Amino acid sequence: xxxxxxxxxxxxxxxxxxxxxxxxxxxxxxxxxxxxxxxxxxxxxxxxxxxxxxxxxxxxxxxxxxxxxxxxxxxxxxxxxxxxxxxxxxxxxxxxxxxxxxxxxxxxxxxxxxxxxxxxxxxxxxxxxxxxxxxxxxxxxxxxxxxxxxxxxxxxxxxxxxxxxxxxxxxxxxxxxxxxxxxxxxxxxxxxxxxxxxxxxxxxxxxxxxxxxxxxxxxxxxxxxxxxxxxxxxxxxxxxxxxxxxxxxxxxxxxxxxxxxxxxxxxxxxxxxxxxxxxxxxxxxxxxxxxxxxxxxxxxxxxxxxxxxxxxxxxxxxxxxxxxxxxxxxxxxxxxxxxxxxxxxxxxxxxxxxxxxxxxxxxxxxxxxxxxxxxxxxxxxxxxxxxxxxxxxxxxxxxxxxxxxxxxxxxxxxxxxxxxxxxxxxxxxxxxxxxxxxxxxxxxxxxxxxxxxxxxxxxxxxxxxxxxxxxxxxxxxxxxxxxxxxxxxxxxxxxxxxxxxxxxxxxxxxxxxxxxxxxxxxxxxxxxxxxxxxxxxxxxxxxxxxxxxxxxxxxxxxxxxxxxxxxxxxxxxxxxxxxxxxxxxxxxxxxxxxxxxxxxxxxx
Amino acid sequence: xxxxxxxxxxxxxxxxxxxxxxxxxxxxxxxxxxxxxxxxxxxxxxxxxxxxxxxxxxxxxxxxxxxxxxxxxxxxxxxxxxxxxxxxxxxxxxxxxxxxxxxxxxxxxxxxxxxxxxxxxxxxxxxxxxxxxxxxxxxxxxxxxxxxxxxxxxxxxxxxxxxxxxxxxxxxxxxxxxxxxxxxxxxxxxx
Numbered sequence: 001x002x003x004x005x006x007x008x009x010x011x012x013x014x015x016x017x018x019x020x021x022x023x024x025x026x027x028x029x030x031x032x033x034x035x036x037x038x039x040x041x042x043x044x045x046x047x048x049x050x051x052x053x054x055x056x057x058x059x060x061x062x063x064x065x066x067x068x069x070x071x072x073x074x075x076x077x078x079x080x081x082x083x084x085x086x087x088x089x090x091x092x093x094x095x096x097x098x099x100x101x102x103x104x105x106x107x108x109x110x111x112x113x114x115x116x117x118x119x120x121x122x123x124x125x126x127x128x129x130x131x132x133x134x135x136x137x138x139x140x141x142x143x144x145x146x147x148x149x150x151x152x153x154x155x156x157x158x159x160x161x162x163x164x165x166x167x168x169x170x171x172x173x174x175x176x177x178x179x180x181x182x183x184x185x186x187x188x189x190x191x192x193x194x195x196x197x198x199x200x201x202x203x204x205x206x207x208x209x210x211x212x213x214x215x216x217x218x219x220x221x222x223x224x225x226x227x228x229x230x231x232x233x234x235x236x237x238x239x240x241x242x243x244x245x246x247x248x249x250x251x252x253x254x255x256x257x258x259x260x261x262x263x264x265x266x267x268x269x270x271x272x273x274x275x276x277x278x279x280x281x282x283x284x285x286x287x288x289x290x291x292x293x294x295x296x297x298x299x300x301x302x303x304x305x306x307x308x309x310x311x312x313x314x315x316x317x318x319x320x321x322x323x324x325x326x327x328x329x330x331x332x333x334x335x336x337x338x339x340x341x342x343x344x345x346x347x348x349x350x351x352x353x354x355x356x357x358x359x360x361x362x363x364x365x366x367x368x369x370x371x372x373x374x375x376x377x378x379x380x381x382x383x384x385x386x387x388x389x390x391x392x393x394x395x396x397x398x399x400x401x402x403x404x405x406x407x408x409x410x411x412x413x414x415x416x417x418x419x420x421x422x423x424x425x426x427x428x429x430x431x432x433x434x435x436x437x438x439x440x441x442x443x444x445x446x447x448x449x450x451x452x453x454x455x456x457x458x459x460x461x462x463x464x465x466x467x468x469x470x471x472x473x474x475x476x477x478x479x480x481x482x483x484x485x486x487x488x489x490x491x492x493x494x495x496x497x498x499x500x501x502x503x504x505x506x507x508x509x510x511x512x513x514x515x516x517x518x519x520x521x522x523x524x525x526x527x528x529x530x531x532x533x534x535x536x537x538x539x540x541x542x543x544x545x546x547x548x549x550x551x552x553x554x555x556x557x558x559x560x561x562x563x564x565x566x567x568x569x570x571x572x573x574x575x576x577x578x579x580x581x582x583x584x585x586x587x588x589x590x591x592x593x594x595x596x597x598x599x600x601x602x603x604x
Numbered sequence: 605x606x607x608x609x610x611x612x613x614x615x616x617x618x619x620x621x622x623x624x625x626x627x628x629x630x631x632x633x634x635x636x637x638x639x640x641x642x643x644x645x646x647x648x649x650x651x652x653x654x655x656x657x658x659x660x661x662x663x664x665x666x667x668x669x670x671x672x673x674x675x676x677x678x679x680x681x682x683x684x685x686x687x688x689x690x691x692x693x694x695x696x697x698x699x700x701x702x703x704x705x706x707x708x709x710x711x712x713x714x715x716x717x718x719x720x721x722x723x724x725x726x727x728x729x730x731x732x733x734x735x736x737x738x739x740x741x742x743x744x745x746x747x748x749x750x751x752x753x754x755x756x757x758x759x760x761x762x763x764x765x766x767x768x769x770x771x772x773x774x775x776x777x778x779x780x781x782x783x784x785x786x787x788x789x790x791x792x793x794x795x
Contacts, residue, residue, distance in 0.1 A: 009776045055615040070606065074613045082617065128687055137625030144624045145617075173612050180620065189632065196636035199660055202644040204633060207686070210648075210657040213788055216664040218681035239680075248686040249646055249658055255636060256629040273688035276731030278660035279646065284778020340724070341695045344704055350721035350741070357741035358779050363700065363728040364690040367674065367737035370779035374731075392690035392731045395700075493694035515692030599696055 007334050007372040014288070014376065015323065018295045022319065025296060026303025032182040033155045033175065034308070040182045051177050062168035065547025068156060069540050071172035072149060076116050076536070079142055083112035086138040096131030097206035097251075103129060110524035115139055117535035118146035118417060120261070120268030120387055120510040121527055123519035127250040127271045132204055139268060140257045144188070147264025147297075148179045150385075150419030153539050154301060155179075157423050158308045160546030161447050164554040169546045183297070184264060191259035191293055199282035202255040207248050215245045254279055262293035265417040267387030267510040275377070275390040276366055287373050287390060294386045298415035299323075301422045309447045313565035318425055321573040325414040326407075330379035333396075333403035337361050337375045341397060342604040364395030375400065382407040385417025387510025394489070394497065394513040398597035401513070402589065405500055408507045409589075410581040411466065417508065423542045425573070427462045429564065430455065430545075432576040436562055446564060448554040455545055462541040466506050467584045469534045473502035473526055474588065482522035488515030492599070496592035501527060506534035649789070656789070661685050662736040663785050668714050669753035670791070671738070671746050673784040674725055675707050678733035691729040704728070715749035737781035740769055754791065764790055 031038050041048075052059055063071065086093065087108035091101050103111065107123055114121045115138065124130070130139075152175035159169045196202045219239035222230045230238040254270045258280050261267060271277040281287050299319060306315025338360040340351035353359035358370030365374045374391040381388050382404035393404055407414065413425040430446055434456055437444030444451040477483030477498045486501075487494035497513040504511055505527040512518065518527065563569060636644040647659040657663055662673045664683040676682035677691035693700035707727040712718070723742040743765045751761040768787045772778050 006772075006776055013776070051616070051619050054619055055612045057612050057616070067609070071609050071613065074606070074609050075617065078613055078617050082621065125687060125689075127685075136629045137621055140629060141621050141625040145620060173616055176616065176620075180624070185624070185628065189628065192632045193636060193639070196632070196644050197640045199643045199647050201646050202633050202636040203646075205645070208646065208648070208655060210655045212657060212663045213785070213792065214663065214665045214667055214670055216666070216681050216683070220680050242681075244681065247657060247661070247663060247683065249648075249661060250685060251646060253629045253633055255644070256632040271688050271732075273690065273732035273734070276690070277688050278658075278662075278732060278734055278736055282647075282660045284773045288773070288777050343696070343701055344724065344727070347701075347704055347708055347727070348721055349704065349708065349724050349727055351724045354741065356744070356780065357723050357725065357739035359724055361695065361728075362724045363693065363695070364731050365728075366731050366735050367725055367739055367781050368735075368778050373778055390731065392692055394692035394694060395690060397695050488692060489694035489697050491694075491696060493696060496694075513692070514690065515694075596694075596696060603696070 004338070007375070010372050010376060011327070011330065014291055015327070017292055018299050021296050022300050022303050025300035026315070027307060029183055029300060030304045030307045032178050033304070040186070044181045048177055048181055055173060057171070057173040059171065059174050062171050064167055065169055065543045068169055068172050069543040072153065072539060072543070073536060075172070075176070076149060079145055080112040080116040083115055083138045083142060084108050086134050087111060090131055090134055093131065093133045095133040095136070095204060098131065100129055100131050106521045106524040107519055110528040113528045113532050114510065115142035115266070115268060116146055117508050117531045118150055118264070118266055118385055118420070119505060119508040119531045119535070120266045121505055121512065121518075121531065122268055122510070123524055125272040126269055132252055135257060135270060136253055140260060143257065143260040143264050143266040143268070144180055144184050145176070147184060147260070147266065147418040148176050150417055151179045151183070151297075151301070152176055152419065153542055154419035154422040157426060157542050157546045158305050160549035161449055162309045163550045164552060166550040169543070169550055184260065187263050188256070188259040191263060191289065192255045194289060195258055195286055196255040198286045200255040200258055200286060201251060201279045202253055203251055204253060205251045207250050210247045210249055212245050212247050215243050217241065217243045250279070258290070259293070261388060262290045262386065263297060265294055265298065265384045265386040267381065269388065275388045276392070281390055284368055284373060287369055287377065290388070291377060291380050294380050294384050294388070295415065297418045298384055298421040301419065302415070305422060311447065311565065314447055317565045317570050318429065318573070319415070321570045322413065322415040322421070322425065324570070325410070325574060325577065326379065326383045329383070329403045329407055330376060333379050333400050334372065334375035336397045336399035338371045339397070342600065361395070361397050361400065364392030366390065378404050379407060381511055382509060383412065383414045383416070385412045385420055385508050387504065389511050392514055393500070393511055394515045398593045398600055401496065402593035402597070404511065405496070405503055405589065405593065406581070406585070408503045408509050409470070409585045410577055412507050412509060413577065420508065427459050427542070428576045428580070429573055430459050431463065432569070432572045433562060433564065435576060436572055442560060442562070445555060445561065448557070449549050449552050450555060454548055458541045458545045458548075462538045463580060465537045466534045469506040469530045470502045471588065473506065473530050474499050477502070477526065480522070482520065486517040486520060486523055488517065492592050492595040496596065499588055499592050502530055505530040508535050649785070651789070657785055659783065659786065660736055661734050665784065665788060667753070668749055670788045671743060671750060671784050672726070673738055674730040674735040675703070675727065676733040677729040683734060685734055688732045688734055690731045690733060715746070718745070718748060720745055736783050736785060738784055740765070740780055740782060743782045743787070750791065756794065760794070764794070
């Protein structure tokens, strides 16, 4: 079993390197966010002070949870307005060498919400729609700020747990500035340059025309004078045979965006093919670095949490639960993809992995990544809120596609997006101790804070919002003509496309079963609303919990305290996550990938 | 409370847009352009003063004397780098199976005596539609056809394949692969 060994080696090397970074990076983030002096703050201090002076922010003034929540909402809504304006005014703006036109109102709305909510769902094709200024001043900026927003909400929640009898949870402007200047920007700058050294492009030039070696003959769709596609009497598109020896090579400032796209678990590709595109992800090494970049901050934040509440073991227990869930599902996904498609094997096609070829289900995958690095990427991108893809998820085998779908539906907490993963998993931790408290008849407590009715109501709001949006959205889409019109594949796979779209939007992931035609008014509006509601409603609930916890007294650890740092708690946490996730989504999953799996098994 | 927050929100957004949306990407552009000029510009390949493509972006080949790359689902023509895309066909979609059959038939028609099973990447569309590589198995499958079409000794073509093979990074990351455009450029320069 040579190929399996390569996957296991890759997975081990990946997890090993991530684990090595958890303590130093997590400790560094805690230092920066708690305002302790360190090298970075000495270097960046003057810039930080200039920002505060320009914005008339008093760095010593802290906020209660309501002000903090209002600041989050205001800052993000303004951010969305700026992205929307850039998209609508694109034709008048500089740095648009291909002279792309303004984007339609519904697509602009969807895209603006998408980037501000850290979703980066894309209904458009980057290389034929977006100029460089939009990519830089719109998308790259929100790649930083949406990640910083997630990070500071997590920090605010940690402060709520760590402080006692306090009325404030931090200063939003200071938190955003520090997390951007000291955490995201330096990491992104280093990664961008490393990626550029490996072949990820970084320039502001216009697209180039290459003269190819061989001519390509193809059917070119015919259009009338107004650019509309012509059809014959039967409604089929009219085409004419054409031949060309010219290949357009797109250009752009890709590396700078690619770095923060992964580090901020954003996932919006510069190009339509995202991280499968050779200019975004040219080699196995860039792929490995991108994988590390996606995982490193969400994992490190568990240590930040442990340190800030004064007990690093609390953080390690959470990380253990996250990685057990992740590793299990990643291995299921890999083995399903490596097994391949029996219907293709039947055509006399060699799908067996060998020393000379990756084999397996290669539809929608790149040769340089093969099955192992593609299956790992699919799991990593959906276990976080990233949503970048290096293979086309629509062409995954049924179980291979179920894995990313389920990883999103569990709430993206294994380890989840930057900040979002931590605050989501902490909600399940609170739910876990609550369930345990009910079983043993004690008032539940977590890291020294009593969990009472108000917190449990808010936790319920948090946990139920996303499934509600996913399932209602899917139900509306499958019952309307506009929803069904977007489907590309027949049978249960078509249902999976819709379920995946809403799971991805509402969990702020952004990957897709890409065959779905999502750039329609229906999907732009529906997924736009899903992204917005399922991003900010839970954030407000999280900050409310932070405020409520901060005000409480700390209760001392006694013999009766249930420990939340041992294996028992890890099992309890995983159990709570699976209880909610699986019970909520099993019926929907049964209609999509599960049926499809049995259909494929029957075809064998 | 709202009004007190508007000013810092708007000014912080403006400051961050300048820093992250202009200063950061432009500094990276300048540094990358100086330190890694070839890579930052797209790893372009020139022959006789003419731009013939990028080392990283695959091209469509259909002559028997060239190695063929992965099927490409881009429209309207394959390997259209202005519109990267995969097929997005599900595993049970009849369209996928019809396309696999057609791709397999084209390979067999071009090389009727070749009875080996066809390596899977030669009949499956890549994720980007621009995959520059094929596996060593997929290259060797085509070696006989290319050698015959060019009137070359099979051993010479095999040797060329072997010399273009790239291994796994650090021995375990990624796949062994051969860049189709570079291999075909080398073929053209053999004569």
